Amino acid sequence: MKEYFVFIGKHTIRMLLLVFFVSAAAFTLVSVSPIDPLQANVGQAAMGSMSQEQIAKLQAYWGVGEPPLHRFFSWAGDFFRGDMGVSLLYRQPVSRVIGVKLVNSLWLMAIAWLLSGMIGFVLGILAGLKEGSFVDRLVKGYSLLIASTPAFWLALVLLMIFAVWLKVLPIGLSVPIGVETGAVTVMDRIRHAILPAATLSITGIANITLHTREKMIEIMESDYVLFARARGESTWSIVKNHALRNVALPAMTLQFASISEIFGGSVLVEQTFSYPGLGQAAVTAGLGSDVPLLLGITVISALFVFGGNLIANILYGVIDPRIRRGGART
Amino acid sequence: MRRINGRMMTAALLGAAVLFLFVITVAGHMYAEEALVTDFSRKDLSPGGAYIFGTDWLGRDMFIRTLTGLSMSIQIGILAACVSSVLALILGVLAATMGKTADALITWVIDLVMGIPHILLLILISYAFGKGFKGVVVGVALTHWTSLARVIRGEVLQLKEALYIRAAQKLGMSQLKIAWKHMLPHLFPQFLVGLILTFPHAILHEASITFLGFGLPPEQPAIGIILSESMKYLAMGRWWLALFPGLLLVFTVVLFDVAGESLRKLLDPGSTHK
Numbered sequence: 001m002k003e004y005f006v007f008i009g010k011h012t013i014r015m016l017l018l019v020f021f022v023s024a025a026a027f028t029l030v031s032v033s034p035i036d037p038l039q040a041n042v043g044q045a046a047m048g049s050m051s052q053e054q055i056a057k058l059q060a061y062w063g064v065g066e067p068p069l070h071r072f073f074s075w076a077g078d079f080f081r082g083d084m085g086v087s088l089l090y091r092q093p094v095s096r097v098i099g100v101k102l103v104n105s106l107w108l109m110a111i112a113w114l115l116s117g118m119i120g121f122v123l124g125i126l127a128g129l130k131e132g133s134f135v136d137r138l139v140k141g142y143s144l145l146i147a148s149t150p151a152f153w154l155a156l157v158l159l160m161i162f163a164v165w166l167k168v169l170p171i172g173l174s175v176p177i178g179v180e181t182g183a184v185t186v187m188d189r190i191r192h193a194i195l196p197a198a199t200l201s202i203t204g205i206a207n208i209t210l211h212t213r214e215k216m217i218e219i220m221e222s223d224y225v226l227f228a229r230a231r232g233e234s235t236w237s238i239v240k241n242h243a244l245r246n247v248a249l250p251a252m253t254l255q256f257a258s259i260s261e262i263f264g265g266s267v268l269v270e271q272t273f274s275y276p277g278l279g280q281a282a283v284t285a286g287l288g289s290d291v292p293l294l295l296g297i298t299v300i301s302a303l304f305v306f307g308g309n310l311i312a313n314i315l316y317g318v319i320d321p322r323i324r325r326g327g328a329r330t
Numbered sequence: 331m332r333r334i335n336g337r338m339m340t341a342a343l344l345g346a347a348v349l350f351l352f353v354i355t356v357a358g359h360m361y362a363e364e365a366l367v368t369d370f371s372r373k374d375l376s377p378g379g380a381y382i383f384g385t386d387w388l389g390r391d392m393f394i395r396t397l398t399g400l401s402m403s404i405q406i407g408i409l410a411a412c413v414s415s416v417l418a419l420i421l422g423v424l425a426a427t428m429g430k431t432a433d434a435l436i437t438w439v440i441d442l443v444m445g446i447p448h449i450l451l452l453i454l455i456s457y458a459f460g461k462g463f464k465g466v467v468v469g470v471a472l473t474h475w476t477s478l479a480r481v482i483r484g485e486v487l488q489l490k491e492a493l494y495i496r497a498a499q500k501l502g503m504s505q506l507k508i509a510w511k512h513m514l515p516h517l518f519p520q521f522l523v524g525l526i527l528t529f530p531h532a533i534l535h536e537a538s539i540t541f542l543g544f545g546l547p548p549e550q551p552a553i554g555i556i557l558s559e560s561m562k563y564l565a566m567g568r569w570w571l572a573l574f575p576g577l578l579l580v581f582t583v584v585l586f587d588v589a590g591e592s593l594r595k596l597l598d599p600g601s602t603h604k
Contacts, residue, residue, distance in 0.1 A: 019445075021438075157572070268542070305445050
């Protein structure tokens with residue numbers, strides 16, 4: 001048991017280091033950009049009308065002329081203390097902007113993550129049960145097609161069908177236009193989240209389905225399943241007693257590792273539906289040269305991705321005793 | 331009638347894929363000028379007749395626009411696939427042969443790159459290059475090597491234990507010569523499959539990042555831009571602006587995915603008997 005805690009500790013430290021290096025990499029990328037943050041954010045005209053002292057003050061605020069390493073550590077230090085800087089586009093602390101947007105996005109991503117995980121798992125098992133059957137070919141074809149479809153285009157197609165053509169769902173945003181914040185009902189929120197969540201779920205299913213299917217085929221060809229059949233076990237009992245546990249393990253790891261993809265998908269989907277979440281904020285920040293916000297979102301998303309990987313690793317240890325004893329899985 | 335076997339199927343698919351690329355690229359170059367032509371006498375036509383993909387609000391022929399856009403995506407995709415897979419080959423081999431420190435370093439970099447959601451990474455790189463065309467190309471080219479590098483690293487690690495490699499070492503061949511003469515030929519199939527499968531990914535990401543508004547100027551016909559423009563006109567019922575360009579993109583990606591997968595299956599010794 002002691003080794004297991006060492007194992008978890010090692011992975012946690014590794015994750016924190018990785019997050020640190022991600023932020024350093026992101027900081028380097030925005031630092032080498034030829035886009036001058038002062039000009040991009042204050043504007044050429046405003047800068048012309050400002051006094052020399054004001055410009056100097058702003059330059060000091062932006063750290064113009066300071067060595068990059070120094071700037072990075074002062075930014076990272078503040079970040080660690082919870083001060084992520086002030087978003088230039090929203091004129092609010094980055095932490096508050098991210099907080100609001102994250103709640104909106106988490107809804108979407110959590111639903112999509114759960115739905116795609118469960119549906120994909122079941123579809124994968126059904127398909128892998130009998131390789132080459134009608135169900136298998138159907139599921140496989142669907143997965144391959146969806147894996148090749150860009151999320152934003154799928155979003156456009158769903159919009160065309162449900163919002164424009166059938167007119168049953170709203171076109172975008174997370175709340176109705178022209179309604180006070182207090183008057184927005186839960187039903188409204190749900191109605192506005194249906195299409196984005198559906199798009200994300202549909203695209204998320206492909207990966208887990210294909211993976212579960214492969215595993216399932218492998219298991220159905222194994223000796224222990226052959227023996228179970230010889231004993232006269234029914235298909236259902238084979239699935240329940242022999243296959244499920246063996247398939248669930250890798251599927252779970254995959255699902256936790258797929259957080260990065262759901263995040264990426266949510267950027268595209270939120271942009272298409274003008275859904276005010278973290279992904280849309282990232283695009284706005286990138287286009288509008290809002291460096292503090294862009295960096296903040298990068299670090300937060302990296303935390304989620306690595307956190308997912310960490311959970312996958314820990315779960316692996318919980319379920320599979322071999323890994324608990326045998327140290328790190330590479 | 332006998333069923334077509336996997337080998338013939340793969341050859342046919344690969345042939346079709348390459349031919350498709352070639353035709354689109356040539357057509358894209360031929361119609362590059364025409365794609366920008368506006369003509370208000372024929373605006374907002376729905377598909378059919380002379381304009382099989384319809385025309386947009388400026389009277390531009392959507393079929394030609396889609397072709398040119400796709401041909402540009404394809405060129406960026408080919409470049410990205412080549413750069414990324416060569417990078418993956420080099421880093422994968424280095425990680426597996428140059429000792430523990432190099433291995434740890436390269437694995438670390440792979441984890442790092444994979445830790446940032448891909449689209450976000452592309453946004454960051456695009457920003458680093460000043461949000462231009464260059465940023466998109468560099469971003470797409472430099473970010474697709476991670477998973478292939480992992481595969482190649484694993485393959486080389488296994489290879490190192492193989493008898494013939496050990497024998498070559500005992501015979502006193504230099505590391506470099508072993509890598510070149512004995513390992514590379516063995517890695518080539520994996521590399522080729524990786525190259526082909528990277529291509530559709532790169533195209534999808536290029537379309538995504540331009541869709542978000544990074545990189546290309548708005549008058550440029552690119553699949554991403556065409557689709558993001560079409561959003562404004564969806565509510566007016568001009569479905570063809572979004573439907574056909576997207577379908578063609580999906581078709582391209584599926585074609586390469588299927589071709590790559592079937593090649594992988596063909597080269598995989600575990601499934602040769604099928």
